[in-house]
Amino acid sequence: MSDILAVTDHRRGDLREVSFETITAGRELADTTGGDLHLAVINGDVESFAESVNRDGVDVIHTVEHGDDFNHNVYTQALEQLSTDIDPKYVVAPHSVNGLDYAPAVAQRLDYPLITDAIGFDAADSLTVTRELYNGKTEAGVSVAEDNAFLTIRPGEWEPAEGDGSATIDAFDAAIDEADVGSTVTGFEEVGSGDVDISEADVLVSVGRGIEDEDNLDLIFDLADALDATVSSSRPIVDNGWLPQDRQVGQSGKSVTPEVYLAIGISGAVQHVAGMKSAETIIAVNNDPSAPIYDLADYGIVDDLFDVVPALTEEFQ
Amino acid sequence: MKILVTVSEVAEADDEFEIDGLSIDDRYLTYDLNEWDDYAIEEAVQISESRDDVEVVTVTIGPERAEETIRQGLAKGADRAVRVWDDSIEGSDLLDSNTKGELLAAVAEEEEPDLILAGVQSGDMAFASTGVALASTLGYEWGAVVNNLELDGDMANVHRELEGGVEELTEVELPAVLTIQTGINEPRYASLRGIRQAQSKPLDVKAPEDLGVELGESVLSLTSLEEPETESNVELFEGGAEDSAGQLANLLREKGVDA
Numbered sequence: 001m002s003d004i005l006a007v008t009d010h011r012r013g014d015l016r017e018v019s020f021e022t023i024t025a026g027r028e029l030a031d032t033t034g035g036d037l038h039l040a041v042i043n044g045d046v047e048s049f050a051e052s053v054n055r056d057g058v059d060v061i062h063t064v065e066h067g068d069d070f071n072h073n074v075y076t077q078a079l080e081q082l083s084t085d086i087d088p089k090y091v092v093a094p095h096s097v098n099g100l101d102y103a104p105a106v107a108q109r110l111d112y113p114l115i116t117d118a119i120g121f122d123a124a125d126s127l128t129v130t131r132e133l134y135n136g137k138t139e140a141g142v143s144v145a146e147d148n149a150f151l152t153i154r155p156g157e158w159e160p161a162e163g164d165g166s167a168t169i170d171a172f173d174a175a176i177d178e179a180d181v182g183s184t185v186t187g188f189e190e191v192g193s194g195d196v197d198i199s200e201a202d203v204l205v206s207v208g209r210g211i212e213d214e215d216n217l218d219l220i221f222d223l224a225d226a227l228d229a230t231v232s233s234s235r236p237i238v239d240n241g242w243l244p245q246d247r248q249v250g251q252s253g254k255s256v257t258p259e260v261y262l263a264i265g266i267s268g269a270v271q272h273v274a275g276m277k278s279a280e281t282i283i284a285v286n287n288d289p290s291a292p293i294y295d296l297a298d299y300g301i302v303d304d305l306f307d308v309v310p311a312l313t314e315e316f317q
Numbered sequence: 318m319k320i321l322v323t324v325s326e327v328a329e330a331d332d333e334f335e336i337d338g339l340s341i342d343d344r345y346l347t348y349d350l351n352e353w354d355d356y357a358i359e360e361a362v363q364i365s366e367s368r369d370d371v372e373v374v375t376v377t378i379g380p381e382r383a384e385e386t387i388r389q390g391l392a393k394g395a396d397r398a399v400r401v402w403d404d405s406i407e408g409s410d411l412l413d414s415n416t417k418g419e420l421l422a423a424v425a426e427e428e429e430p431d432l433i434l435a436g437v438q439s440g441d442m443a444f445a446s447t448g449v450a451l452a453s454t455l456g457y458e459w460g461a462v463v464n465n466l467e468l469d470g471d472m473a474n475v476h477r478e479l480e481g482g483v484e485e486l487t488e489v490e491l492p493a494v495l496t497i498q499t500g501i502n503e504p505r506y507a508s509l510r511g512i513r514q515a516q517s518k519p520l521d522v523k524a525p526e527d528l529g530v531e532l533g534e535s536v537l538s539l540t541s542l543e544e545p546e547t548e549s550n551v552e553l554f555e556g557g558a559e560d561s562a563g564q565l566a567n568l569l570r571e572k573g574v575d576a
């Protein structure tokens with residue numbers, strides 16, 4: 001009872017990178033518990049996925065062939081049955097949107113405590129997981145008082161597993177109860193794109209909730225004009241309908257890699273950072289010195305944006 | 318039709334704060350309605366406004382302090398509220414989602430809603446798991462991270478917001494729990510009339526034992542809480558807005574940013 005079960009993630013026919021990170025996290029856990037690392041590959045083209053995730057450190061890959069697309073009911077049933085078979089000490093899955101759609105159900109059925117969005121762990125004696133609390137302003141150690149646990153890991157925190165593996169591949173014969181499959185994926189839609197492509201811009205002036213009011217966006221557009229830059233934003237600006245969806249930077253928006261990313265009134269939530277952390281130079285204007293954006297910024301001004309932005313615009317006029 | 322909305326109160330830390338042992342000192346915390354739940358309440362209230370005979374009930378696991386937040390939901394149009402609390406909950410650092418699911422499911426079993434709306438996550442603890450745990454406990458169907466919802470008979474047609482601007486179109490059988498993503502609607506501000514009416518709307522308080530739930534020892538506990546060490550060496554420009562803007566302008570020119 002010291003094996004680890006890790007779950008892979010794929011979407012519309014492609015494995016997602018976080019699958020390989022989950023393998024690494026799973027291997028780390030297996031190394032401390034002294035057990036085997038099992039992988040679950042569910043839905044889609046499981047044979048080719050199994051080949052791709054057969055990396056160094058993986059002991060067994062269980063495939064469950066059932067339909068083309070991700071289906072949370074199938075995942076939940078298959079993972080519950082697999083866990084009953086393998087009796088893993090820990091189950092680990094990506095903290096992805098699909099992860100959020102099955103992990104809590106599987107943990108509930110197995111009666112494993114669920115700790116989500118882990119950024120680190122220590123499994124030497126009992127399990128203690130590191131995760132953020134209070135909007136990324138603090139980091140907490142969370143200890144688990146049970147022998148078992150279900151973990152979801154934050155994408156981008158573990159290195160992707162590499163090297164060819166020699167895992168046994170097992171077609172797991174899950175008994176999927178169709179009467180208990182109450183959700184059906186009928187298609188996909190992509191967010192429409194407008195005339196501005198923020199992912200092409202060299203300089204982005206990006207605005208967040210700190211701007212407070214739609215009318216104040218003028219300040220941002222004036223600055224962008226003065227700098228010959230493009231305006232992008234964090235999510236709340238788009239949620240409010242102040243800018244179109246294709247201006248949103250982040251996990252559910254666009255990934256950008258400009259030379260300069262000027263984050264104005266943006267706290268730097270993990271889902272935002274996912275889309276801009278690869279910018280060459282990151283500059284933050286935020287009056288909260290504890291805002292997580294400062295963990296990643298190269299330069300910053302801890303001050304009121306309503307003072308800084310007009311002064312900066314003036315410099316370029 | 319009955320819609321149950323799970324509503325959490327979240328704590329936000331001030332710009333400057335101090336950690337006292339395993340918690341942020343209460344002086345530096347501001348409590349408010351969870352952003353995601355604001356959208357969930359709005360979605361439920363809009364459904365109730367577009368159909369006859371829809372009752373919207375909110376449920377919160379929280380201390381007495383949370384009643385201010387709960388009244389916000391009532392002021393925005395929920396019909397009544399349930400609050401679950403007792404000392405055994407108070408004593409736990411961190412409620413895990415199986416426990417929250419069990420408590421909320423006990424309320425749902427009394428209410429028998431057709432639809433349950435939760436938020437994708439709570440802003441402070443951000444487990445992003447309570448809604449789906451609740452669905453699983455109840456044996457309801459579910460959908461996580463929903464940014465579009467149409468009810469169609471005994472089905473909900475939803476869009477699940479995936480990463481990178483892709484939405485999954487999914488049919489979900491009712492009864493179901495959907496976790497609501499920000500941006501799905503425009504949450505209203507409570508009107509003065511709404512705020513007044515909220516004072517007289519029913520708010521029931523229940524202990525876990527009233528709901529037939531016996532809580533065991535908490536399975537999760539905090540072992541540490543700290544401000545993360547910054548990995549980057551941010552260079553701060555100082556000396557007031559004008560001066561620092563001037564220094565930043567020089568940097569930008571060096572980087573070749575110029576109109």
Ligand SMILES: Cc1cc2nc3c(=O)[nH]c(=O)nc-3n(C[C@H](O)[C@H](O)[C@H](O)COP(=O)(O)OP(=O)(O)OC[C@H]3O[C@@H](n4cnc5c(N)ncnc54)[C@H](O)[C@@H]3O)c2cc1C
Binds near residue numbers: 210264
């Ligand atoms: C599944 C999921 C997907 C998500 N996808 C995305 C995504 O793609 N993109 C995204 O951005 N978010 C996304 N989010 C939301 C994310 O969690 C945050 O809520 C969001 O990024 C916060 O945006 P913000 O920084 O603008 O607002 P806040 O977090 O509210 O920050 C505002 C900042 O402005 C500062 N400020 C306020 N007033 C001033 C002033 N006068 N001068 C200077 N600074 C000031 C404050 O100190 C604060 O740091 C997602 C969330 C979930 C759950």
Ligand SMILES: Nc1ncnc2c1ncn2[C@@H]1O[C@H](COP(=O)(O)O)[C@@H](O)[C@H]1O
Binds near residue numbers: 353377435439443
């Ligand atoms: N204490 C609580 N009381 C009622 N609902 C809650 C509570 N905690 C979480 N929820 C609901 O579950 C959602 C996700 O929260 P979490 O899983 O804690 O991130 C929230 O948006 C709420 O709808």
